[in-house]
Amino acid sequence: MHACGHDLHVAGLIGAARLLAQRRAEVAGDVIFMFQPGEEGPGGAEPMLAEGLLEAAGSPVVAAYALHVSSAGQPLGMWFGRPGPLMAAADEAVIRVLGEGGHGSQPHLAKDPVPVACEIVLALQLMVTRQFDAMDPVVVTVGRITGGTKDNIIPDDAELELTVRTFSAGNRERIHPAIERVVDGITAAHGMRGEVHTVMGYPVTVNDEDEYAFLRETVGALFGEDRHYEMPHPEAGAEDFAFVAQAVPSAYVFLSACPAPDPAAAPDNHSPRALFDDSVLGDQALLLAELAIRRLANPR
Structure with a gap:
């Protein structure tokens, strides 16, 4: 079983869709929600792109955003990432x-x-x-x-x-x-x-510098500047969202769902002992929805 938090990702994205439906009048364009049928191997982003994911709304996608929860490494509720290369x-x-x-x-x-x-x-x-x-x-x-x-x-x-x-x-x-x-x-x-x-x-997951700066600014506005940590180095994990980032300016961020008092000692995502605090679901949904509203309201 590959249980590294994808249930939280799906639930958070559904939450974002509901928030945007409630605030439809504020959405100055189209939003595509990407629910991956799988992450590992060829079952995720790559075939979705081949099937026309980025053309699903009938107009060009201007930006893409993604997040991944973490069971270790940072205190609960901390957002973390970096511009440029993020994952290998x-x-x-x-x-x-x-x-x-x-x-x-x-x-x-x-x-x-x-x-x-x-x-x-x-x-x-x-x-x-x-x-x-x-x-x-x-x-x-x-x-x-x-x-x-x-x-x-x-x-x-x-x-x-x-x-x-x-x-x-x-x-x-x-x-x-x-x-x-x-x-x-x-x-x-x-x-x-x-x-x-x-x-x-x-391929390498690369955060577009402008889109990541916008994401970080949005995190600060919603949750406070102290809720973001900029990683000094990329991590050697890999992510199929990289295929999306090759096609459209993108930003990808991590969110700690670590329930342990010592995140450094907590089991990480791929451990069978990993634990996730789903109290972060509201924050996930809020950030994704707000990114869509703000980005469509400010075309570049």
């Missing part, structure tokens, strides 16, 4: 090292892919730190490594599965050929072959 692009890569199996007692008669796979794991970390600017981060994490069936059998192959996170389009374009170079070079050095299968996931 998230891609996957599967690496297969092709050797030749044999008996564990005679490795010289085989081509053992297991230590070569281990060498690739370490080399990928070195590649990231020595080929990419630390001020424009890249994260390559090997989340799965498999090979073999028994202690004394050298397998024919070994496999690595990676998540690849980048915070700029440039590094996203560079990182995948760099991974392939590492795999090709190390496997060739040991007389083997390597295969890399890449699955491109979500």
